[in-house]
Amino acid sequence: MTRVSVPALVDSFLAAARPGPFEYEACHHVAGRRSDAPWLVFGFAIHGNEHGSLPALLRLQRELEDGGQEAHVTLLLGNIDAIEKDVRFVEEDFNRVFTFDQPAKSCERKRAERVRPILDRADFFLDFHQTQTKTREPFYTFPWARELVTWARVLGLAEVGLTRPMGQSFSPGLKCLDEYVRDRGKIGLTIETGYRGQDVAQAELVYRGARRAIDAWNRLVSGIALDDIVATAPPIRWYQTEHVIASAGQELRLRAGLENWTEVRAGELLSAAGSRELTSPATGYVLFPKYFGPDESPPPELARIAVPFQSS
Numbered sequence: 001m002t003r004v005s006v007p008a009l010v011d012s013f014l015a016a017a018r019p020g021p022f023e024y025e026a027c028h029h030v031a032g033r034r035s036d037a038p039w040l041v042f043g044f045a046i047h048g049n050e051h052g053s054l055p056a057l058l059r060l061q062r063e064l065e066d067g068g069q070e071a072h073v074t075l076l077l078g079n080i081d082a083i084e085k086d087v088r089f090v091e092e093d094f095n096r097v098f099t100f101d102q103p104a105k106s107c108e109r110k111r112a113e114r115v116r117p118i119l120d121r122a123d124f125f126l127d128f129h130q131t132q133t134k135t136r137e138p139f140y141t142f143p144w145a146r147e148l149v150t151w152a153r154v155l156g157l158a159e160v161g162l163t164r165p166m167g168q169s170f171s172p173g174l175k176c177l178d179e180y181v182r183d184r185g186k187i188g189l190t191i192e193t194g195y196r197g198q199d200v201a202q203a204e205l206v207y208r209g210a211r212r213a214i215d216a217w218n219r220l221v222s223g224i225a226l227d228d229i230v231a232t233a234p235p236i237r238w239y240q241t242e243h244v245i246a247s248a249g250q251e252l253r254l255r256a257g258l259e260n261w262t263e264v265r266a267g268e269l270l271s272a273a274g275s276r277e278l279t280s281p282a283t284g285y286v287l288f289p290k291y292f293g294p295d296e297s298p299p300p301e302l303a304r305i306a307v308p309f310q311s312s
Protein backbone atom coordinates (compact mmCIF):
# COMPACT_ATOMS: atom_id res chain seq x y z
CA MET A 1 0.00 0.00 0.00
CA THR A 2 1.37 3.42 -0.88
CA ARG A 3 1.91 5.74 2.06
CA VAL A 4 -0.07 8.94 1.82
CA SER A 5 2.12 12.03 2.01
CA VAL A 6 0.22 14.47 4.17
CA PRO A 7 2.16 17.59 3.00
CA ALA A 8 1.37 16.53 -0.59
CA LEU A 9 -2.35 16.41 0.27
CA VAL A 10 -2.15 19.92 1.71
CA ASP A 11 -0.25 21.19 -1.35
CA SER A 12 -2.81 19.68 -3.75
CA PHE A 13 -5.64 21.29 -1.83
CA LEU A 14 -3.98 24.70 -1.74
CA ALA A 15 -3.07 24.54 -5.44
CA ALA A 16 -6.73 24.05 -6.43
CA ALA A 17 -8.34 26.13 -3.65
CA ARG A 18 -10.78 28.84 -4.66
CA PRO A 19 -11.47 30.83 -1.49
CA GLY A 20 -14.48 32.60 -3.06
CA PRO A 21 -15.55 35.54 -0.88
CA PHE A 22 -12.90 34.85 1.79
CA GLU A 23 -9.35 36.05 2.19
CA TYR A 24 -8.26 32.80 3.83
CA GLU A 25 -6.23 30.93 1.20
CA ALA A 26 -6.71 27.51 2.84
CA CYS A 27 -10.41 27.23 2.11
CA HIS A 28 -12.35 26.17 -0.95
CA HIS A 29 -15.73 27.65 -1.68
CA VAL A 30 -18.53 26.50 -3.96
CA ALA A 31 -21.64 28.61 -4.41
CA GLY A 32 -25.18 27.35 -3.89
CA ARG A 33 -28.01 27.75 -6.39
CA ARG A 34 -29.17 31.07 -4.94
CA SER A 35 -27.18 33.85 -3.37
CA ASP A 36 -29.36 33.75 -0.24
CA ALA A 37 -28.87 29.98 0.20
CA PRO A 38 -27.90 28.51 3.58
CA TRP A 39 -24.17 28.30 4.22
CA LEU A 40 -22.41 25.06 5.17
CA VAL A 41 -18.86 24.97 6.50
CA PHE A 42 -16.87 21.78 7.04
CA GLY A 43 -13.73 21.82 9.20
CA PHE A 44 -10.66 19.66 8.40
CA ALA A 45 -7.47 19.19 10.46
CA ILE A 46 -8.28 21.90 12.97
CA HIS A 47 -5.74 19.92 15.00
CA GLY A 48 -2.60 19.35 12.93
CA ASN A 49 -2.09 15.65 13.64
CA GLU A 50 -5.75 14.85 12.94
CA HIS A 51 -5.28 14.79 9.18
CA GLY A 52 -7.20 11.58 8.41
CA SER A 53 -9.97 13.71 6.87
CA LEU A 54 -7.73 15.22 4.17
CA PRO A 55 -8.38 12.63 1.43
CA ALA A 56 -12.11 13.40 1.83
CA LEU A 57 -11.34 17.13 1.67
CA LEU A 58 -9.61 16.65 -1.69
CA ARG A 59 -12.37 14.47 -3.03
CA LEU A 60 -15.03 17.03 -2.09
CA GLN A 61 -12.92 19.81 -3.60
CA ARG A 62 -12.73 17.85 -6.87
CA GLU A 63 -16.40 16.89 -6.99
CA LEU A 64 -18.37 19.88 -5.73
CA GLU A 65 -19.35 22.47 -8.30
CA ASP A 66 -20.92 25.88 -8.14
CA GLY A 67 -24.70 25.46 -8.18
CA GLY A 68 -24.39 21.69 -7.83
CA GLN A 69 -26.22 21.85 -4.49
CA GLU A 70 -28.67 24.21 -2.87
CA ALA A 71 -26.36 25.46 -0.12
CA HIS A 72 -23.12 27.39 -0.27
CA VAL A 73 -20.32 25.09 0.87
CA THR A 74 -16.97 26.17 2.29
CA LEU A 75 -14.31 23.55 2.95
CA LEU A 76 -12.06 24.90 5.69
CA LEU A 77 -8.55 23.55 6.16
CA GLY A 78 -7.36 24.28 9.69
CA ASN A 79 -3.98 24.44 11.32
CA ILE A 80 -1.53 24.08 8.42
CA ASP A 81 1.43 25.14 10.58
CA ALA A 82 0.69 22.19 12.86
CA ILE A 83 -0.06 19.75 10.01
CA GLU A 84 3.42 20.40 8.61
CA LYS A 85 4.95 19.47 11.96
CA ASP A 86 2.47 16.60 12.56
CA VAL A 87 1.56 18.03 15.96
CA ARG A 88 -1.79 18.91 17.51
CA PHE A 89 -0.89 22.61 17.60
CA VAL A 90 2.19 24.82 17.50
CA GLU A 91 1.73 27.51 20.16
CA GLU A 92 -1.88 27.28 21.36
CA ASP A 93 -4.70 24.83 20.78
CA PHE A 94 -6.41 26.22 17.64
CA ASN A 95 -9.70 24.70 18.77
CA ARG A 96 -9.68 26.76 21.98
CA VAL A 97 -8.80 30.28 20.79
CA PHE A 98 -12.06 31.48 19.22
CA THR A 99 -12.65 33.91 22.09
CA PHE A 100 -11.22 37.03 20.39
CA ASP A 101 -10.75 38.61 23.82
CA GLN A 102 -7.02 39.30 23.64
CA PRO A 103 -4.37 40.40 21.12
CA ALA A 104 -3.63 37.70 18.54
CA LYS A 105 -0.03 36.87 19.42
CA SER A 106 0.26 33.12 18.78
CA CYS A 107 0.17 31.75 15.23
CA GLU A 108 -3.10 29.98 16.13
CA ARG A 109 -4.78 33.20 17.30
CA LYS A 110 -3.59 34.95 14.14
CA ARG A 111 -5.09 32.15 12.05
CA ALA A 112 -8.33 32.32 14.06
CA GLU A 113 -8.69 36.01 13.15
CA ARG A 114 -8.50 35.02 9.48
CA VAL A 115 -10.89 32.08 9.82
CA ARG A 116 -13.46 34.04 11.81
CA PRO A 117 -15.23 35.59 8.76
CA ILE A 118 -15.89 32.05 7.48
CA LEU A 119 -17.53 30.98 10.74
CA ASP A 120 -19.46 34.26 10.76
CA ARG A 121 -21.22 33.13 7.58
CA ALA A 122 -21.95 29.56 8.66
CA ASP A 123 -25.52 28.41 9.19
CA PHE A 124 -24.20 24.87 9.72
CA PHE A 125 -20.71 23.83 10.78
CA LEU A 126 -19.48 20.26 11.00
CA ASP A 127 -15.97 19.78 12.37
CA PHE A 128 -14.09 16.54 11.66
CA HIS A 129 -11.68 15.56 14.44
CA GLN A 130 -9.71 12.50 15.44
CA THR A 131 -8.78 11.27 18.90
CA GLN A 132 -5.27 11.42 20.37
CA THR A 133 -5.62 7.94 21.89
CA LYS A 134 -7.36 4.99 20.31
CA THR A 135 -11.12 4.78 20.26
CA ARG A 136 -13.47 1.81 20.07
CA GLU A 137 -15.71 3.69 17.65
CA PRO A 138 -16.45 7.14 16.21
CA PHE A 139 -18.43 9.50 18.44
CA TYR A 140 -20.07 12.92 18.40
CA THR A 141 -19.26 15.53 21.00
CA PHE A 142 -21.36 18.67 21.61
CA PRO A 143 -23.79 20.07 24.19
CA TRP A 144 -27.32 18.75 24.49
CA ALA A 145 -29.81 20.48 22.21
CA ARG A 146 -32.65 18.83 20.37
CA GLU A 147 -31.70 20.25 16.99
CA LEU A 148 -28.06 19.13 17.28
CA VAL A 149 -29.06 15.64 18.37
CA THR A 150 -31.45 15.43 15.42
CA TRP A 151 -28.68 16.49 13.06
CA ALA A 152 -26.36 13.84 14.50
CA ARG A 153 -28.94 11.20 13.59
CA VAL A 154 -29.45 12.67 10.11
CA LEU A 155 -25.70 12.46 9.49
CA GLY A 156 -25.57 8.88 10.85
CA LEU A 157 -21.81 8.94 11.43
CA ALA A 158 -21.68 7.39 14.91
CA GLU A 159 -23.81 5.29 17.25
CA VAL A 160 -22.60 7.05 20.41
CA GLY A 161 -22.05 10.62 21.54
CA LEU A 162 -20.60 12.53 24.46
CA THR A 163 -22.80 15.43 25.47
CA ARG A 164 -23.10 18.01 28.26
CA PRO A 165 -25.71 20.50 29.37
CA MET A 166 -26.03 23.44 26.94
CA GLY A 167 -24.12 26.46 28.13
CA GLN A 168 -21.41 24.37 29.76
CA SER A 169 -18.27 24.84 27.71
CA PHE A 170 -15.94 21.93 27.02
CA SER A 171 -13.02 23.91 28.49
CA PRO A 172 -14.08 26.95 30.54
CA GLY A 173 -12.54 30.28 29.40
CA LEU A 174 -11.68 28.88 25.96
CA LYS A 175 -13.74 28.51 22.82
CA CYS A 176 -13.87 25.84 20.09
CA LEU A 177 -14.87 26.60 16.51
CA ASP A 178 -18.19 24.76 16.79
CA GLU A 179 -18.91 26.59 20.03
CA TYR A 180 -18.26 29.93 18.29
CA VAL A 181 -20.83 28.99 15.63
CA ARG A 182 -23.39 27.85 18.24
CA ASP A 183 -22.94 31.10 20.16
CA ARG A 184 -24.10 32.86 16.98
CA GLY A 185 -27.32 30.81 17.21
CA LYS A 186 -26.32 28.51 14.35
CA ILE A 187 -25.69 24.75 14.17
CA GLY A 188 -22.24 23.51 15.16
CA LEU A 189 -21.28 19.85 15.64
CA THR A 190 -18.06 17.93 16.16
CA ILE A 191 -17.42 14.30 15.28
CA GLU A 192 -14.39 12.31 16.38
CA THR A 193 -14.04 9.89 13.47
CA GLY A 194 -11.39 7.62 15.05
CA TYR A 195 -7.76 7.47 16.08
CA ARG A 196 -5.56 10.17 14.54
CA GLY A 197 -3.74 9.71 11.28
CA GLN A 198 -4.47 8.40 7.82
CA ASP A 199 -7.19 5.76 7.65
CA VAL A 200 -9.20 4.88 4.54
CA ALA A 201 -12.34 4.02 6.53
CA GLN A 202 -12.30 7.33 8.38
CA ALA A 203 -11.76 9.31 5.18
CA GLU A 204 -14.82 7.54 3.77
CA LEU A 205 -16.82 8.41 6.90
CA VAL A 206 -15.86 12.08 6.58
CA TYR A 207 -16.83 12.14 2.92
CA ARG A 208 -20.18 10.52 3.74
CA GLY A 209 -20.77 13.05 6.52
CA ALA A 210 -20.27 16.04 4.24
CA ARG A 211 -22.39 14.48 1.49
CA ARG A 212 -25.25 13.66 3.88
CA ALA A 213 -25.21 17.18 5.26
CA ILE A 214 -25.35 18.63 1.74
CA ASP A 215 -28.17 16.24 0.76
CA ALA A 216 -30.14 17.05 3.92
CA TRP A 217 -29.86 20.78 3.19
CA ASN A 218 -31.06 20.17 -0.39
CA ARG A 219 -34.17 18.62 1.12
CA LEU A 220 -34.60 21.32 3.78
CA VAL A 221 -34.46 24.01 1.11
CA SER A 222 -37.12 22.14 -0.87
CA GLY A 223 -39.42 22.39 2.16
CA ILE A 224 -38.99 19.01 3.84
CA ALA A 225 -38.75 19.29 7.65
CA LEU A 226 -35.70 18.03 9.54
CA ASP A 227 -37.99 15.81 11.65
CA ASP A 228 -39.17 14.09 8.46
CA ILE A 229 -35.63 13.67 7.15
CA VAL A 230 -34.58 12.02 10.42
CA ALA A 231 -37.65 9.80 10.74
CA THR A 232 -36.02 6.48 9.83
CA ALA A 233 -32.54 7.15 11.26
CA PRO A 234 -31.50 4.93 14.19
CA PRO A 235 -31.15 6.55 17.62
CA ILE A 236 -27.78 7.42 19.17
CA ARG A 237 -26.65 6.40 22.67
CA TRP A 238 -25.70 9.54 24.59
CA TYR A 239 -23.28 9.81 27.51
CA GLN A 240 -22.11 12.67 29.68
CA THR A 241 -18.95 13.34 31.64
CA GLU A 242 -19.52 12.35 35.25
CA HIS A 243 -15.93 12.85 36.48
CA VAL A 244 -12.90 14.70 35.18
CA ILE A 245 -9.72 13.09 36.47
CA ALA A 246 -7.27 15.96 36.98
CA SER A 247 -3.53 15.58 36.64
CA ALA A 248 -1.45 15.28 39.79
CA GLY A 249 2.05 15.72 38.40
CA GLN A 250 4.51 13.11 37.20
CA GLU A 251 3.54 10.67 39.97
CA LEU A 252 0.09 9.95 38.60
CA ARG A 253 -0.10 7.94 35.36
CA LEU A 254 -2.80 5.89 33.69
CA ARG A 255 -2.28 2.21 33.17
CA ALA A 256 -1.60 1.17 29.59
CA GLY A 257 -4.44 0.07 27.35
CA LEU A 258 -7.16 2.57 28.22
CA GLU A 259 -8.94 3.81 25.11
CA ASN A 260 -11.89 6.05 24.41
CA TRP A 261 -14.98 4.03 25.44
CA THR A 262 -13.09 1.43 27.51
CA GLU A 263 -15.67 0.26 30.05
CA VAL A 264 -14.59 0.55 33.70
CA ARG A 265 -16.21 -0.33 37.03
CA ALA A 266 -16.31 1.90 40.10
CA GLY A 267 -13.20 1.17 42.17
CA GLU A 268 -11.31 -0.40 39.26
CA LEU A 269 -7.61 0.42 39.16
CA LEU A 270 -6.82 3.02 36.48
CA SER A 271 -3.21 3.86 37.45
CA ALA A 272 -0.02 2.33 36.13
CA ALA A 273 2.36 0.20 38.21
CA GLY A 274 4.62 2.56 40.20
CA SER A 275 2.15 5.44 39.90
CA ARG A 276 0.17 6.92 42.72
CA GLU A 277 -2.97 4.81 43.01
CA LEU A 278 -6.05 5.93 41.10
CA THR A 279 -9.31 4.05 40.95
CA SER A 280 -12.33 4.82 38.83
CA PRO A 281 -14.80 7.00 40.75
CA ALA A 282 -17.73 5.52 38.82
CA THR A 283 -18.87 2.72 36.58
CA GLY A 284 -18.85 4.05 33.05
CA TYR A 285 -16.62 4.65 30.07
CA VAL A 286 -13.17 6.21 29.81
CA LEU A 287 -12.91 9.20 27.48
CA PHE A 288 -9.91 11.24 26.33
CA PRO A 289 -7.31 9.21 28.30
CA LYS A 290 -3.91 10.93 28.20
CA TYR A 291 -0.44 9.41 28.31
CA PHE A 292 2.71 11.50 28.59
CA GLY A 293 6.43 10.83 28.49
CA PRO A 294 8.87 11.20 31.42
CA ASP A 295 10.12 14.52 29.99
CA GLU A 296 6.70 15.89 29.12
CA SER A 297 4.67 18.02 31.47
CA PRO A 298 1.38 16.36 32.44
CA PRO A 299 -1.76 17.54 30.60
CA PRO A 300 -4.37 19.41 32.71
CA GLU A 301 -6.60 16.34 32.86
CA LEU A 302 -5.82 12.64 32.55
CA ALA A 303 -9.19 11.27 31.55
CA ARG A 304 -12.92 11.62 31.85
CA ILE A 305 -15.43 9.04 33.01
CA ALA A 306 -18.73 9.14 31.14
CA VAL A 307 -22.07 7.66 32.14
CA PRO A 308 -25.39 7.43 30.29
CA PHE A 309 -26.88 10.89 29.74
CA GLN A 310 -30.13 11.75 31.50
CA SER A 311 -31.91 14.54 29.68
CA SER A 312 -33.83 16.43 32.37
Ligand SMILES: [Zn+2]
Binds near residue numbers: 047050
Ligand atom coordinates in the same frame (compact mmCIF):
# COMPACT_ATOMS: atom_id res chain seq x y z
ZN1 LIG B 1 -9.21 17.49 17.47
